[in-house]
Amino acid sequence: RAVIVQPSAYGTDNRRTLDAVRAYPDRLRAVVVIDGKESDAVLAEMHNAGARGVRLNLISAGGPRGTTVAELLTRVASRIRPLGWHIQIYTDLEVIAENAATLQGLGVDIVLDHMAKVDATQGAAHPKFPVLRRLMETGRFWVKLSGTYRVSPEFYGNAAVTALARALIALNPERMVWGTDWPHLANHNRVASAEPPPIDYHAIDYGRLLSLVPEWTEDEKLTAQILSSNPARLYDFPST
Numbered sequence: 001r002a003v004i005v006q007p008s009a010y011g012t013d014n015r016r017t018l019d020a021v022r023a024y025p026d027r028l029r030a031v032v033v034i035d036g037k038e039s040d041a042v043l044a045e046m047h048n049a050g051a052r053g054v055r056l057n058l059i060s061a062g063g064p065r066g067t068t069v070a071e072l073l074t075r076v077a078s079r080i081r082p083l084g085w086h087i088q089i090y091t092d093l094e095v096i097a098e099n100a101a102t103l104q105g106l107g108v109d110i111v112l113d114h115m116a117k118v119d120a121t122q123g124a125a126h127p128k129f130p131v132l133r134r135l136m137e138t139g140r141f142w143v144k145l146s147g148t149y150r151v152s153p154e155f156y157g158n159a160a161v162t163a164l165a166r167a168l169i170a171l172n173p174e175r176m177v178w179g180t181d182w183p184h185l186a187n188h189n190r191v192a193s194a195e196p197p198p199i200d201y202h203a204i205d206y207g208r209l210l211s212l213v214p215e216w217t218e219d220e221k222l223t224a225q226i227l228s229s230n231p232a233r234l235y236d237f238p239s240t
Helices: 015-022 040-049 069-083 093-098 100-104 129-136 159-171 206-217 220-234
Strands: 002-005 028-032 051-057 086-090 110-112 141-145 176-178
Touching: 002 015, 015 028, 015 040, 028 040, 040 051, 040 069, 051 069, 069 086, 069 100, 093 100, 093 129, 100 129, 129 141, 129 159, 141 159, 141 220, 159 206, 176 220, 206 220
Parallel strands: 002 028, 028 051, 051 086, 086 110, 110 141, 141 176
Antiparallel strands: none
């Protein structure tokens, strides 16, 4: 089983992602990108194809345009709530903390992308970590353990990343999922332009990347939970 998250470069054109998951309905799910203006029929079609969440990238895209983060969250949540989808949000922990009240009132599950963007050098000592702890206690928030090189300069982590991962897992083991962070752009924060330059990609050893999870958990049952049973619930995979 796998979940394909719509790459930011494609914007709201989800056709390639949905074509892929539609071909394997029992094995694939999608997280799409929307602007909140889609019709009910379009969203229903996405759901039938395998979409189970939307991603908001507030880092690479430079944040919402012409609106506040709270307004964007509220608009998107109102569109996906009837479908039971979640919002996967990629932004700094400071932004999460600033919008904690809004996030809690959305009535949808929230997935905090890339280890909640907590600087690994700070880890649980991050000044906003207590806010994250309170959010995780609600049961409506998840953390995706992905993109270790988004929180540390080292690709496959280090002692600081391991400590951060363990601190995150301890917040709520039942709300942890893992991801590869495909397609591994070398420059993740480029601003879109009329003629964007070629984008470099990191070469990733997926075996080594996956091996980090049991290193973090040191527990076979917990590893299986993060890699299998937790995502099965979040992404609405059929029971096996």
